[in-house]
Structures are given as C-alpha cells and as structure tokens.
Amino acid sequence: MDSKRKEVLVLEDILGSNKKIASSIRQKLLEHQILAVNLLSSPGSGKTSLLEKIGQKLQGKYRVGVVEGDVETERDAERIRKIGLPAWQITTHGACHLEAKMLARIFDQIPADLDFLFIENVGNLVCPASFDLGESLRFVLLSVPEGDDKPKKYPEAFITSQVFVLTKCDLLPYLPFDRERVVKEALEINPKLKVFETSAVTGEGIEELCAFLESELEKRRVKNA
Numbered sequence: 001m002d003s004k005r006k007e008v009l010v011l012e013d014i015l016g017s018n019k020k021i022a023s024s025i026r027q028k029l030l031e032h033q034i035l036a037v038n039l040l041s042s043p044g045s046g047k048t049s050l051l052e053k054i055g056q057k058l059q060g061k062y063r064v065g066v067v068e069g070d071v072e073t074e075r076d077a078e079r080i081r082k083i084g085l086p087a088w089q090i091t092t093h094g095a096c097h098l099e100a101k102m103l104a105r106i107f108d109q110i111p112a113d114l115d116f117l118f119i120e121n122v123g124n125l126v127c128p129a130s131f132d133l134g135e136s137l138r139f140v141l142l143s144v145p146e147g148d149d150k151p152k153k154y155p156e157a158f159i160t161s162q163v164f165v166l167t168k169c170d171l172l173p174y175l176p177f178d179r180e181r182v183v184k185e186a187l188e189i190n191p192k193l194k195v196f197e198t199s200a201v202t203g204e205g206i207e208e209l210c211a212f213l214e215s216e217l218e219k220r221r222v223k224n225a
C-alpha cells in the first residue's frame with residue numbers, strides 16, 4: 001500500500017472514531033437539555049473576549065459553563081473563572097484542534113444542570129472544522145484585522161458552522177475592510193449562516209447574539225419536551 005493511501009486510511013479511522021464519541025456526547029447533552037456551542041477561529045480573533053461578554057450577560061438567568069481548548073496554559077479558563085463562571089481547561093500539548101475524546105475525558109466534571117456549555121476550540125481556522133465535538137451549534141468567528149478575504153480561503157469552517165460572528169467591529173473605521181464583501185462571500189459558501197457583527201469593546205451585537213442563543217435553547221427544549 002502506498003503511503004498516501006495509508007495516510008487516508010489513518011485519517012478516516014481517526015475521524016470515524018471521533019464521530020462515534022461525538023454522537024455519544026451529543027446524546028448526553030440532549031438528555032440533559034444542554035445547548036453546547038463550539039467556537040472556531042484563528043488565534044486571537046476574540047473567542048475568549050466574546051465568551052466573557054456573553055457569559056456576563058447570560059449568567060444570573062442561565063447556568064453557563066465553558067470548556068477552554070488551548071495548546072498550552074490555563075490562561076483562558078482563568079479569564080472565564082474571573083467573571084464567575086465554571087471553566088474546564090483542555091490543554092492539547094501540541095494538537096491544533098479539540099477532539100471528541102478530549103471532551104469525553106472531562107465530561108463527568110460538567111454539571112448536568114447547565115443550560116449553556118460553550119467550547120472554545122484551539123485557535124486555528126482549519127483543523128477544528130473536521131472534528132465534531134457533539135455540539136448543538138458551531139460558531140465561526142472572524143475578526144476585522146484578519147481581512148475580508150478569509151471566508152473563501154478557509155471555507156470548511158464556514159461550511160460546517162451555523163453562525164458567523166464578525167468580531168472587533170469597533171475597528172472597522174480604522175482598517176480597510178469591506179464588511180459587505182465578507183458577509184456576501186460567507187453566505188455564498190454557506191447560505192444558511194446566521195450573521196452577527198460584534199465588538200467586545202463597545203458591546204455591539206452582544207445583546208442580539210444572546211437573544212439568539214436564548215431562543216435556540218427555548219426552541220430545542222419545546223421540541224424535545
């Protein structure tokens with residue numbers, strides 16, 4: 001067997017076993033009626049900052065928890081704990097994405113009575129797109145400083161997501177960035193994407209995003225009642 005074929009078979013095996021673990025996680029989340037959101041983006045696009053804003057808005061009314069995926073350090077989990085939310089850090093020690101088996105290992109620590117579980121993936125716009133974590137919704141984030149040409153260069157993250165969050169919109173006046181182009185191109189890749197424009201600095205779009213999350217939670221609970 002040539003080495004290329006061997007590589008394909010190994011990858012199929014990894015993705016196949018990931019899929020099985022992801023479906024068992026999805027089943028458990030469904031039983032506990034937890035809405036899980038997997039956040040994908042390049043490093044530094046503002047995932048943790050967005051979660052700090054969303055977490056602050058939802059806590060009090062809802063039980064919220066966060067899983068933080070990083071190659072090294074517990075820094076993001078510490079940021080989330082600082083705002084009063086439980087956070088579980090997964091350090092991958094080199095892997096550029098989270099896999100379902102990593103989430104499965106810590107799943108017993110996650111309280112069954114959560115309403116929302118946010119999973120911040122490792123900062124990377126490529127590999128995380130191929131790994132289902134059993135999430136209910138996938139968000140892809142792109143920040144204004146990254147440039148308006150990115151959706152078509154990194155299509156998989158946009159194809160597999162239900163929500164596109166354009167972050168750092170407070171920087172729009174200072175950078176050459178065609179907001180209409182980026183939204184148009186993202187929708188050409190995936191016409192079903194729901195688009196939100198946010199800023200963790202000014203708070204723009206946070207209320208709308210939280211209202212969407214609340215409505216998704218309620219919709220799913222009614223459907224599964």
Ligand SMILES: Nc1nc2c(ncn2[C@@H]2O[C@H](COP(=O)(O)OP(=O)(O)OP(=O)(O)O)[C@@H](O)[C@H]2O)c(=O)[nH]1
Pocket residue numbers: 041042043044045046047048049050076122123124167168169170171198199200201202
């Ligand atoms: N101007 C501006 N800066 C932001 C915004 N959101 C985040 N930042 C800044 O962008 C940098 C990265 O933000 P993070 O929230 O740590 O990004 P991240 O995606 O979690 O990063 P990784 O976990 O390392 O992938 C920080 O310096 C933030 O202060 C925003 O809405 N506007």
Ligand SMILES: [Mg+2]
Pocket residue numbers: 047048049076120
């Ligand atoms: Mg982060």
